[in-house]
Amino acid sequence: MIIAGTGDLWAEEIDARKAFLNAGAAMPCILLSHNPDSKDMLSNAPWDLMLSGHTHGGQIIAPFYGPAFAPVADKRFVAGLHEWAGRWIYVTRGVGNLGSVRFRCRPEVTVLDLAL
Secondary structure (H helix, E strand, C coil), X not given: CEEEECCCCCCCCCCHHHXXXXXXXXXXXXXXXXXXXHHHHCCCCCCCEEEECCCHHHCEEECCCEECCCCCCCCCCXXXXXXXXXXXXXXXXXXXXXXXXXXXXXXXXCCCCCCC
């Protein structure tokens, strides 16, 4: 198994060539990328599972509206496990928050059991 990581998307620190230097198609690759929006920039890279955070789960989940403060362009990837382009992305809600506010968005510590 390969574990790869990238820098911050908003700081323009994603370098796919450097992150996947030792990755190959023969081995499963887990990508650590703080912002799930980086998936688009890394769509040609050889990762199978992306682990992300950044969103705090939206912090405030408004009834009939959804996540009010999710700092991502693709609102499908605010929390949880999602399939994307034949791969998997897991976005944790984490335990942090901005302004000490969470509403209908409990903090979480995630344990993933990867059967390879």
